[in-house]
Structures are given as C-alpha cells and as structure tokens.
Amino acid sequence: MRNFIILMLLINPLSADGLKTQLNRDLQGVMTKVTDWRHYFHQYPELSNREYKTQESIAEALTEMGLEPNTDFGITGVTAFIRGQNPGPLIALRADIDGLPVTEKLNLPFSSKVKTTYQGNEVGVMHACGHDAHIAVLLGVASFLSRNTDKLNGDILLIFQPAEEGAPEGEEGGAELMLKEGLFEIEKPDAIFGLHVSNFKNGQIWTKPGPIMASAEAFRITVQGKQTHGSRPWSGVDPIIAASDIATTLQTIVSRRLNLLDSQxxxxxxxxxxxxxxxxxxxxxxLEGTIRTFKDSYAAQIRDEIKLIAENVAAAHHAKAVAEFQVYGGYPVTVNDEELANKYSSSLSEAADGDFFEARVPRTGAEDFSFFAKQVPGLFFFLGVNAPGDEDSPTNHSPYFYVDDSALSNGVKAFINLVEDFSTDFNSSN
Structure with a gap:
C-alpha cells in the first residue's frame, strides 16, 4: 500500500495542493497573459452597449481556454462556466467591460486613439475607470482555473458585463438587463465577487461590510423661457438666468433640507x-446632474425637493421648468453581505500580503454590481493600482487615470483566494 501511495505521488505530485499553492507556482505566467490582455483592451476601448469587438475578443480568449462562451445576455455581455471536478458551490465572478467618453492624455505605447460620437459630439474613448484591468484580471483567473479544475470545488460563472457606466439614453443595459434576461435563472450562484481598481497604494486591497457604494441616478431639468434679442432682455424670459438660479438653489437640499446628523x-x-x-x-x-445617497428614502425626498425648487425658482423668473428623474436608469446602493465581508477579509488580506484595510465609510461612487448583490450574497472590493511609491495619482474617470500592471497580481490572487476559501467553507457546512 505504501509503495502504491508513493507511486501515485510520483505520477501526480501536486494532487494534494490547493488552488492558492498552484497559483504561486503559476503566477508569473498568468500575469504575463494578464498584462498583454490589459494593454490590448486599453488600446481598443468601446462605449456602453457598443462593446462588440471587446465581446468578440473575450469570447475568443475563453474559447482558447476550452470554455464555451455565451453571448446571449446584456447585448454585448459574455458569460461562461468553469466546471470543477469536485463538488461545491456555484461562485460568480464579475468584471465590467465598457469604456468612457474621455480623450486619453496618457502617453503610453498602448494608449487609446479611438474616437466616436457621443451625445452628438465627437469624443475620444478611454478605459478611464480601469475596466480594461477588470477584464484582464478575470481572464487571468479563468485561464488559471480552467487548467486546474481538478483542484476546483464546485463551479465558476464568469460574468463579463457591459454598460456598467450606464446604457445610452433610451436603452437598457448592464447588470440589470443581464438579470432581466435570465442570467441567474439558468443556475443561481451561491455568492458573487467583484473587483474595482482605483487610485491608491499599489496592490493594497480594501472593502467594507454593508453599504460600500452609493445609489445613483441622473436628473434633468428643462427650463422654458421666451426667446428675445440679447439687447432687449425685458422683451423675453431668460431661461439661462433661471437655470443658473436653480443650479445654485439645488445645493441647499443637502446643506439645508436633509438631516445632517443622519443623511449622506x-x-x-x-x-x-x-x-x-x-x-x-x-x-x-x-441642466443635468446626479443624485447619490445611501438610503432609498433620502433619494425619494431629494427628488421631491428638486422638483419643488425647479418649478418654483423658474416661476419666480416667469419661466417654467420640468424635472425628470432616472433619465438613464438608476443604480441601487451597493451592499456587501456582512457575513461574506467579515469572514473573507482575511482572504483579501492574504492576497495583498497584509496590505489590507476595512473602510469605515462608503464611497459616493456607484456600481451596478449592486443589482447582482441584491439577488445573491455579494462581496465587492477595491484594489490600488498606483505606480509603486505614488500616493497621489489621478482618480478614476480622469484622462490621466493610470493602472500599474504590477498591482494586478493581487487582484488575481484575491479572486482565487475567495474561490478556494468560500468553496471550502461551503462544503464544510453542507
């Protein structure tokens, strides 16, 4: 019997190793691919619901891994299953894939030169929010897991989601559309994990139990005046003056109308x-603007206040105003499952070699990962991608937003740690 065991170990010496151990051996090769993918997607960004080449490239990469990509969800979305050889949970891993109407000002060998038309204007297109990094990291994770299904307990649902930045006006898109089209009705995940890169310390990871990002919606106010010659303003009704007054008065909603001790x-x-x-x-x-809150009740109150201010301030100028809300749809508050956040902070800390912290307050940015997290327990976390030693780098959505490739290995490790640790705990409790 002893000789048989020795023989089996010689044939398959890594059989007892888990995903984390194997990743340590494979990380350099994985990250070479991740870097190449990141540079490619950065150079060729596409706007929300228009990510056709991005979709094609992701599907091609997954096919080369031996996976079967599905492009039936979210117009330009891509999903795929990785089937583990051992029993366990279904874990969803999500990356968003759209770029922004931003003209890049970084001078990189792979900087975007793409231009398109957005809201009637010619604009540049840039992965100014780091979604190129999200795609590349998840492809790296997929590449690794697809080669190590013998060590995978359960299955993985890969979600490459378009239109996180918001679908064009009059269109549906993003996580909400993918769910509406039945993504989780095929097989409902036991948990979902998501990553976002941002401008802080290289390789550092943070998260927060409960609300981690705000709800968001756009509002629009149309002011109707009466046209006249600029030399005779008394002959008409000036909508510009009324709109300016409305914009100023809107700032009293948060400063004077909401309870400062309770509202954010x-x-x-x-x-x-x-x-x-x-x-x-x-x-x-x-006018067009944004509303951000961490409570649905405050969002409703803010809408009422905007309508009240717009109509009455306009009337004071003898003009009329109409306020519209959720003109591009809206995102609910992104809420991390508290048990997941508390239990698997150690997994994230391990991925960051201890350079991890739990935030005390949420971010006022918004994420449509929130739709997924309303359906199944979710954990969303942030990865710092500044260049090493750089503590003051331009923020997301800036034309100068920079992703240092060396930080992305911690993103790959974070996903693999979460997969292994969650599936181990899931099997132990079932």
Whole structure:
C-alpha cells in the first residue's frame, strides 16, 4: 500500500495542493497573459452597449481556454462556466467591460486613439475607470482555473458585463438587463465577487461590510423661457438666468433640507446647456446632474425637493421648468453581505500580503454590481493600482487615470483566494 501511495505521488505530485499553492507556482505566467490582455483592451476601448469587438475578443480568449462562451445576455455581455471536478458551490465572478467618453492624455505605447460620437459630439474613448484591468484580471483567473479544475470545488460563472457606466439614453443595459434576461435563472450562484481598481497604494486591497457604494441616478431639468434679442432682455424670459438660479438653489437640499446628523447624500449639476449665439437669449435651457445617497428614502425626498425648487425658482423668473428623474436608469446602493465581508477579509488580506484595510465609510461612487448583490450574497472590493511609491495619482474617470500592471497580481490572487476559501467553507457546512 505504501509503495502504491508513493507511486501515485510520483505520477501526480501536486494532487494534494490547493488552488492558492498552484497559483504561486503559476503566477508569473498568468500575469504575463494578464498584462498583454490589459494593454490590448486599453488600446481598443468601446462605449456602453457598443462593446462588440471587446465581446468578440473575450469570447475568443475563453474559447482558447476550452470554455464555451455565451453571448446571449446584456447585448454585448459574455458569460461562461468553469466546471470543477469536485463538488461545491456555484461562485460568480464579475468584471465590467465598457469604456468612457474621455480623450486619453496618457502617453503610453498602448494608449487609446479611438474616437466616436457621443451625445452628438465627437469624443475620444478611454478605459478611464480601469475596466480594461477588470477584464484582464478575470481572464487571468479563468485561464488559471480552467487548467486546474481538478483542484476546483464546485463551479465558476464568469460574468463579463457591459454598460456598467450606464446604457445610452433610451436603452437598457448592464447588470440589470443581464438579470432581466435570465442570467441567474439558468443556475443561481451561491455568492458573487467583484473587483474595482482605483487610485491608491499599489496592490493594497480594501472593502467594507454593508453599504460600500452609493445609489445613483441622473436628473434633468428643462427650463422654458421666451426667446428675445440679447439687447432687449425685458422683451423675453431668460431661461439661462433661471437655470443658473436653480443650479445654485439645488445645493441647499443637502446643506439645508436633509438631516445632517443622519443623511449622506450628494446633489451635483454636471451639465448646463443653452443658447447658440452671444446676443440671443434662447427659449430653453437645461441642466443635468446626479443624485447619490445611501438610503432609498433620502433619494425619494431629494427628488421631491428638486422638483419643488425647479418649478418654483423658474416661476419666480416667469419661466417654467420640468424635472425628470432616472433619465438613464438608476443604480441601487451597493451592499456587501456582512457575513461574506467579515469572514473573507482575511482572504483579501492574504492576497495583498497584509496590505489590507476595512473602510469605515462608503464611497459616493456607484456600481451596478449592486443589482447582482441584491439577488445573491455579494462581496465587492477595491484594489490600488498606483505606480509603486505614488500616493497621489489621478482618480478614476480622469484622462490621466493610470493602472500599474504590477498591482494586478493581487487582484488575481484575491479572486482565487475567495474561490478556494468560500468553496471550502461551503462544503464544510453542507
């Protein structure tokens, strides 16, 4: 019997090793692929619901791994299953894949030169939020797991999700659409994990139990005045003055109308448009902005306040205003399952070699990972991708947002740690 065991170990010396141990051996090779993928997707970004080449490239990579990609969900989404050879849970791993209408100002060998039309304007396209890194990390994870199914307890659902930045106006998209089209009805995951890169210390990881990111929705206010010559403003109704007054008064919602001791909210005007010529007072003006909260009740109150302010401030200028909400849809609060966050913080810390922290307050950014996390227990975490030693790098959505490739190995390790640790605990409790 002893000789038989020795013979089996000689034939398959790694059979007793888990995924983490094997990844340590394979990490350099995995990261070579991750870097190549990241550079390719960074160079060729596409906007939300228009990620056709991105979808094709992801599907091609998965096929080369021996997987069967599915492109039936989310217009340009890609999903695939990795079937483990051992019993265990179904774990979903998610990466978003869309770029932003931002003209890149980094001078990299693989910088984006892509241009497109967005809201009637010619713009550059850039992976200014790091979704290229998310794609590459998850492809790296998929490549590793597909070669180590003998060590995988349970199955993996890979989700490459489009339109996280929001579908174009009048369209559906993103996580919400994928779920609407039945993604979790095929097989419902026992848990879902998601990663986001950001501008902080290289390789550092953080998360937070409970609310980790805000809800978000866009509002639009159209102000109707009366056109007249700029030299005779008394002959018309100036919608620009009314819109300016509305934009200023909106700032009193958070500072004067919500309970400072209880509320966390942001109301920001990001667009103001009106007019075609310097000496013509136009007939209309419009504002567009964002609402961020961590409580649905406050979002409802803010909508009421915006409507009240817009209509009455406009009336004071003899104009009329109409407020619209969720003009591009909306995202709920991203809430981490507290048990997952508390239990698997050690898995994330291990991936970051101890450079990990648990945040005390959530971020006011938003994520449509929130839709997935409303369906199954979810854990969303952040990975710092600044260059080593750089503590002050431009933030996400900046044309200068930079991802240092050396940080991405901790993202791969984080996913593998979560997969192994969660599946081990799942099997122990079932």
């Amino acid at each position: 909210a942001v109301v920001t005007v990001g667009i103001m448009k009106a007019g075609t010529r310097n000496n013509i007072i136009p007939s209309t003006a419009f």
